[in-house]
Amino acid sequence: MSLLTVESLRKSFGTLGAVNGVTFQVQPGEIYGLLGPNGAGKTTTISMISGLLKPDAGTVKIGGTAFWADPQRARRQMGVVPQELALYEELSGKENLEFWGRLAGLGPREAKARAAELLESLELSDRANDPVKTYSGGMKRRINLGCALLHRPQLLLLDEPTVGIDPQARMNILEFIQKLRAAGTAILYTTHYLEEAESLCQRIGIIDGGRILAEGTLSQLQERLGGDRLFVIDADFTNTVPENWGAFLQRFRIIQKSERQIIAAAIGTRDPSECLKDLLELPVRVENVSLKRPSLNDVFLQLTGRNLRE
């Protein structure tokens, strides 16, 4: 059974539809990535799942029970890591962890023991008693993550937990999240970093304009583009249109086109050498043709017509 089920979730702010019918599920021991650009509706979706926002329509079920049927129970089953650092900078890392542990329902001793355990796991024991304001960005992010884990939640909601930190610190956090998944925690992970979604998530939902545009494993999403390879053709396409190139559009799907480059995927299962031959016969002066593995950005490009990083 899914630990988190989101069905037709909708939320508007005035006339602006922030989330327009989002549906997905997260299984125990799975990292589900919600990938989309800024303003796509990721944080609004997480806010509704965590009970901060009341949806206009749709349902959120935690462990099969509707969130609003027993909101307090639902809240205690999940841990939420907000995008911004929600910490008390005057307090030490240890004091922060103990405090959030107490609020999550742990007794004073239990909170203390669990805080020590987490400080060890997050490799922050040596700075445990220092005020958080003296921590580096990466350390703050780790404490921010730890504060959601005191009560050992079955479901973890991570809203862009690696924003604004260096690659090494990001790597540490991602490794820690992998360990949580291995321990059976269901994780909803929102990000706009392609690499994170590709390397971390078992399944990915691509979200834009408040809608899930595509969903599946990385290979399933790549399949949408026609397999595991894309052709990158460099040429001068200024005064020509692909519609005039004979059977080109029956054999290839254009992912992106500019005046100097076309990225295309072959339709059906065709031999790459055959495809290459077709491309070299195009009525333009081809300067270069190369092959590349399709990325999530290419999928996003195909779905929305723009880059994820735009």
Place this chain on the structure above:
Amino acid sequence: MFFALLAKDLRRARHNPIPWLTNLAIPLCITALIGLAFGSSQSSGLGHIKFAVVDEDHSVLGKMLQSMTGQGTNAQKLEPVFMDRTNALAAINNNEISAVLIIPEHFTKHYLTATEPVSLELIKNPAESVNPAVLEELLGAGVTGLSAVSRNFHEEFSTLQSAFDGDGDFDQMATVLKQTGEKLKSAKASILPPLVSYTETETEIKPVPAKNGGVAKTGNQFSLFGYLLLGMSAMFLLFLAGHGMSDLHRELRNGTFARYHTLNQQLLPFIASKVAFTLVMLLAGSVIMLGGGALIFRFHWPHPLSLAVLMFSYAAFAACLMALLTALVADERRANMMNNLAGMLLGMAGGCTFPAEQLPVFVQNYFTHWMPSYWFVNTARELEFGSEPVVWWGMALKLGLAGLVCALAATYVFRRKFRNGLTA
């Protein structure tokens, strides 16, 4: 959970005490300012009046004046210091004395011979208002007396002058003394006993229990210091509450309030803990202002316990009111402005700065009586200085209930705002 939240705020204050200390230093300054300006009622208002006497005449009259100011009740009120003109002017410039009285050269001679008008010189300290005025009045009475003596004993004065100059003989002196004695004897019938007089009595005032459980007043001694301090404290606590409750905005801005809500459905414990945290600050401020002020300026509150309970309720109300305003105004800067404005409005219309009776009739009739600040200030003033029975606990309950309503309303507003997408 409530205690975990409160402990967290207190721990934060311990780690970063400067805002707290600043908040506690301000009431200390306010108390000191009011105390220094209006002093304590029990020190009879004026205390010692220190002034300099410059005797450039070096005469018997000057010496008589010296001995007079240091005797009897004068010694309790007046503190003359004798010095030369230069030092006296330096002392007045340094604000060490209230005035300088100069007895000019040949004053005695001219006074006794009445050859020409004589005058004493009084230099008042411009930095003081009350003490120099008192000295001027006293000197006015003194010169009137000297003029009266001069007019009545003019004949005897020439003989006295000769005696002071060392030229008189004992026969002349004996004659002068005899004449003076006869004049005084004849004047006695006109002066004594005085036709109108007053008697000074001292009675101990004991509070009498009222029928309704309050305290019936038999007229506590009025203190301008205490009266003003209550009003200023009431107004200042509103500002302090606004400042304390701005921490709620910090929690919103830092996302910690939202994070709390992801763990707990109920928002009331969070609001209540913030009110309690602010209340601790307000009570510390109250103790400094009312308790510290009383200690420093040797002032006595007739009903300290009742006043403490009343103050507790009012502080709780102030914290809850500011929580509601914080909930209503999401923008931090605008909320700070609103809180200050509300504090000023409540303070002025509630009779904290001016006595409520001096406010415009329209304000008195339609606003003042609805102001919780008025409930507190009026009850506290009546309790401490009034002569009518005061049901102070009823007012304390009323303030507490008003605070509870504000806290519940704040919780409701925050819940609605969270559901609709509250952002800091």
